[in-house]
Amino acid sequence: MSATPLHKKVATRGHLKIQDAHKVYDPEGAAVLAVDNCSLEIQPGEICMIVGPSGCGKTTLLNAIAGFHSLTSGTIHLDGEMLCGPGKPKAEPGADRIVVFQNGALFPWKTNLENVAFGPIMQGTMSPQEAREKARAIMADAGLSGMENNYPGEISSGVRRRVEIVRALMNDPKVLLLDEPYRALDSLTKSVMHEALLEIYYRNQVTIFFITHDLEEAIFLGHRVVIMTTRPCKPKKILTVDIPHPRDYSVLTSPRFRELMDETMEAVHEEAVKAFAAGEREG
Amino acid sequence: MRLAEEMKKRLFDPTRLRAIFAIVVFVVLWELGSRSKDWFGYAAPWISVIPAPDAVIVVWWGLLGDAGYWQSGYLSLLRVLSGFGAALLIGVPLGLLMALSRNFYGIVFPTFEVLRPIPPLAWVPAAIIFWPTQELSIAFITFLGAFYTIVINTVDGAKSIDPRYFEAARAMGSSGWDVFRRIILPGTLPSITLGAAVGMGIVWEVVVAAEMISGGGSSMGGAGASGAGGGLGFFIWNSYTGGSYEQIVVGMLSIGIAGYLSSGGLRMLGEWITPWLRVR
Ligand SMILES: Nc1ncnc2c1ncn2[C@@H]1O[C@H](COP(=O)(O)OP(=O)(O)OP(=O)(O)O)[C@@H](O)[C@H]1O
Numbered sequence: 001m002s003a004t005p006l007h008k009k010v011a012t013r014g015h016l017k018i019q020d021a022h023k024v025y026d027p028e029g030a031a032v033l034a035v036d037n038c039s040l041e042i043q044p045g046e047i048c049m050i051v052g053p054s055g056c057g058k059t060t061l062l063n064a065i066a067g068f069h070s071l072t073s074g075t076i077h078l079d080g081e082m083l084c085g086p087g088k089p090k091a092e093p094g095a096d097r098i099v100v101f102q103n104g105a106l107f108p109w110k111t112n113l114e115n116v117a118f119g120p121i122m123q124g125t126m127s128p129q130e131a132r133e134k135a136r137a138i139m140a141d142a143g144l145s146g147m148e149n150n151y152p153g154e155i156s157s158g159v160r161r162r163v164e165i166v167r168a169l170m171n172d173p174k175v176l177l178l179d180e181p182y183r184a185l186d187s188l189t190k191s192v193m194h195e196a197l198l199e200i201y202y203r204n205q206v207t208i209f210f211i212t213h214d215l216e217e218a219i220f221l222g223h224r225v226v227i228m229t230t231r232p233c234k235p236k237k238i239l240t241v242d243i244p245h246p247r248d249y250s251v252l253t254s255p256r257f258r259e260l261m262d263e264t265m266e267a268v269h270e271e272a273v274k275a276f277a278a279g280e281r282e283g
Numbered sequence: 284m285r286l287a288e289e290m291k292k293r294l295f296d297p298t299r300l301r302a303i304f305a306i307v308v309f310v311v312l313w314e315l316g317s318r319s320k321d322w323f324g325y326a327a328p329w330i331s332v333i334p335a336p337d338a339v340i341v342v343w344w345g346l347l348g349d350a351g352y353w354q355s356g357y358l359s360l361l362r363v364l365s366g367f368g369a370a371l372l373i374g375v376p377l378g379l380l381m382a383l384s385r386n387f388y389g390i391v392f393p394t395f396e397v398l399r400p401i402p403p404l405a406w407v408p409a410a411i412i413f414w415p416t417q418e419l420s421i422a423f424i425t426f427l428g429a430f431y432t433i434v435i436n437t438v439d440g441a442k443s444i445d446p447r448y449f450e451a452a453r454a455m456g457s458s459g460w461d462v463f464r465r466i467i468l469p470g471t472l473p474s475i476t477l478g479a480a481v482g483m484g485i486v487w488e489v490v491v492a493a494e495m496i497s498g499g500g501s502s503m504g505g506a507g508a509s510g511a512g513g514g515l516g517f518f519i520w521n522s523y524t525g526g527s528y529e530q531i532v533v534g535m536l537s538i539g540i541a542g543y544l545s546s547g548g549l550r551m552l553g554e555w556i557t558p559w560l561r562v563r
């Protein structure tokens with residue numbers, strides 16, 4: 001689009017600060033402690049990758065940020081504004097934090113273009129016609145030209161995921177919340193998705209909170225990789241990925257990448273063993 | 284040129300050819316069965332008492348010029364459409380309300396579930412007592428035929444919408460009305476279409492039976508020799524009492540064709556309002 005190398009653009013918004021987050025499901029009954037004493041600060045424009053054992057509470061944390069569920073205690077700030085905290089356990093869902101779900105939530109009854117144009121029309125920030133024009137342009141940027149009038153059911157799941165990320169970006173969010181968006185994809189499609197995501201990211205510099213189980217994906221995309229403990233979840237180890245952006249697939253074979261992989265693997269494995277043992281104990 | 288090719292392809296499409304073939308075989312077997320006594324000296328069971336297709340066609344041909352026959356079909360169609368239309372008009376909003384409001388559901392559902400197993404035809408005497416005219420009684424019975432399926436399908440459809448769609452819509456700034464109009468309504472449409480298609484089938488069954496039982500609504504129109512004024516159900520009944528067996532078959536086939544056409548029309552309408560489900 002623009003001639004300037006966009007990855008040099010510096011993000012000034014999307015500063016996410018989680019303090020002492022604490023979440024108990026069903027406090028009167030089973031009292032499942034999902035998140036405990038979890039603090040994490042994410043810088044504007046950072047790609048922060050979250051990994052951790054299954055069921056440790058990652059999605060719980062994401063839901064609290066998105067405002068789908070409440071926190072039992074703790075505070076979350078976005079750019080200094082309190083989303084939830086004392087006296088306000090549940091954040092309001094808003095266009096500044098858009099979630100891209102694992103199985104996708106594109107509206108099947110709307111064409112891809114109508115899906116992408118949806119947010120600004122709802123918020124009244126653009127007229128329907130403006131929104132459609134903008135949507136067409138942003139889809140073209142993401143290599144999605146020619147699919148505007150298809151329905152989501154008519155395109156492959158990889159392309160659907162891309163449309164959904166583009167739909168999220170149309171809202172000009174401060175934070176993009178991704179919950180294992182590429183889980184169901186084959187590795188080849190996944191690698192294409194990664195490069196596409198980075199390309200979109202270099203244009204938009206939005207803060208990305210990205211949950212995954214794929215360590216290679218975590219290191220390839222992230223500025224930092226947060227390894228969560230087994231349930232209740234809190235950061236066990238935060239790994240800074242000192243491979244400069246923009247990245248492409250050649251970094252996968254670099255020695256530094258392998259070192260980071262080993263380091264992550266070790267920490268994750270330790271937690272996985274703990275999670276497994278805990279599971280054994282519970283029966 | 285392209286059009287001609289397209290037409291040819293459609294006409295000679297294997298499934299279509301198979302369907303035509305099956306109908307031809309059916310008619311030939313019917314003819315053979317009906318005429319078995321004359322032709323083979325052996326009366327095939329059951330089928331030999333049924334008028335042969337060529338005799339039926341002769342009678343049918345004669346009826347095509349008969350205003351009473353058309354009037355019967357028209358009356359039944361009118362009853363089907365009004366009963367069905369009322370079922371849609373009342374059933375869909377009711378179903379949506381039941382799906383959206385837990386309280387409303389709690390209040391309405393038990394009554395609904397007790398009334399639902401009562402076959403529409405069991406309502407005939409009550410309907411005749413309740414409603415001032417035969418016409419309204421028949422329309423009411425017809426309405427019941429489609430009503431329950433439409434409500435049940437609407438409730439199920441609206442309840443099974445993936446909650447992520449609501450979360451996504453909310454996060455993108457949709458108001459409650461937006462969510463209703465842009466998520467709940469289109470999300471429920473496929474189920475409504477399905478319920479309507481099933482309901483349409485039931486409605487034709489019910490209207491004919493109601494016409495027969497209630498004497499064809501004859502209180503409002505003089506049901507003459509051909510059963511005009513009574514609808515197709517009464518037309519058949521009248522043919523039976525009048526001893527014209529060919530005419531019975533004509534009436535039956537007319538209902539079959541009318542049901543087929545209305546279901547087909549409804550299906551096309553359904554596909555048109557749910558373009559995202561169309562395979563292209
Ligand atoms: N609504 C709920 N009510 C009760 N318990 C819940 C609820 N949602 C999640 N949990 C429990 O909280 C824990 C954390 O769940 P969560 O979905 O956040 O894990 P996760 O890290 O996202 O797991 P995965 O990697 O498998 O997606 C799990 O033990 C889960 O069973």
Ligand SMILES: [Mg+2]
Pocket residue numbers: 058059060179
């Ligand atoms: Mg999860």
